[in-house]
Amino acid sequence: MVISIIHSARFAAKPLLGRSIMSASASLQPKFDKLFGKVDELKSQFIDILGSAVEIPAVSGDESLRPMVVKKAHFLVEQLQRLGFSDIQLKHLGTQPPPVEDPNLQLPPVVLSRYGSDPKKKTLLVYGHYDVQPAKLSDGWETEPFKLHVDEKKQLMRARGATDDTGPLLAWLNVVQAHREAEVELPVNLITCFEGMEESGSLGLEELIAEEAGKYFKDVDAVCISDNYWLGTKKPVLTYGLRGVNYYKTTVEGPAADLHSGIFGGTVAEPLIDLVQVLSSLVDSKGNILIDGVAEMVAPLTEKEEKLYDNIDFSLDDLNEATGSKTSLYQKPKDILMHRWRYPSLSLHGVEGAFSGAGAKTVIPAKVNGKFSIRTVPDMDSKKLDKLVIDHCDKVFKKLGSPNKCTTELIHDGAYWITDPHSPSFTAAAKATKLVYGVDPDFTREGGSIPITVSFQQCLNTSVILLPVGRGDDGAHSTNEKLDISNYMNGMKTMAAYLHYYAESG
Ligand SMILES: NCC(=O)N[C@@H](Cc1c[nH]cn1)C(=O)O
Ligand SMILES: [Zn+2]
């Protein structure tokens, strides 16, 4: 079912506030003066709107919170209506495919909308995701994760979703608000595509993009995604590559119910003991993936590619600062970056069904699910990787000679992506970054994944750029996720300038 809402309310004009930007091209400078002044003027409103958004615990990976994900989609619809977007549609994607607890679980809707449809203007699609990773105060957060905490001293905003990706998503809407209130015409037609399943594999979105390629997305000239981060804490970057991700679940089950370890310990085959053996056979403590055939799929490093790592502003200290530790497996910045960007990695995420609370419960869990993922890189084939992983787990388990049952399955996957950073969109974003931050951005790849990036590029036959807002130490997916207020504000100014430079480009 598709809900369509059309709204055309306009804001009253407010007094203009300008500041001089000497390096902007002559015709754009007055517009940037007005826009940047307006962004500064609306600062507290922009912080408040982020506060309202992060209060909705839109955790896509938690089935019980699916109504909250849907609530956040409706929150966005209200914001889009408030800002005068048109053709607002909630696209429903149907039932979530297995593995899933509730076979009738509905996927959260994709929020589509337009701002302007002038055939003389270029059309830019901005993508963001409104779902978030799970977060609990007891994980080690200093403040409630679903309540925005503004730290005046550190000038940052802490909450789940602050940087990934609620803050950057709202920044696009704020940019439209700034244009409206500064009475500066938006130089491009804007289309929004906001999804609620990014943190869970973007299920259903690829099909929607393919379906809408010749319809809602017909006129899209370029796609811009603000869902990644600077490498460090000081220098802005533009990103032209991502790793992919294949996420797996290995289930070991045996006894019909959890057992008392005093009564049954030593007499039954314990699922968790088997699972630990299987998981520990996947990767060693140096990060080497131990699955036969994986290393052979990785594209060899060329001299040309190696040179790209030479001038990136990144140090071991940046990594240590971001992790709050000295646990790096590599000392040279180049090795760190290569293992983040161009080599695969395998991470163990957790065990569902195992005892993990406080105290000393003496249980033998009856059924446990080990969760792990592999970040994929050129030229790894996702399906071939699945077979290697599943065969490996089956082989290791068989060797244990256990009477338990072990199955490994893919939960979701998303492709890696790499593009040429010389499109007009990258040039416009580089100019905008230089204007706002006064430095040329570094061109980077990213170790994380945004599964839908490749689908946009292929289905819409357009260039895609990643224009990050937050910093490398924002703690995305971690405890105490934050977004520096300066990044939020300068991020909006960069987005605004990017729209104007992109509109002017050939
Ligand atoms: N900001 C992008 C991001 O965090 N992407 C996720 C995507 C994902 C895939 N499976 C679970 N999450 C990432 O982990 O890279
Ligand atoms: Zn994200």
Ligand SMILES: [Zn+2]
């Ligand atoms: Zn994320």
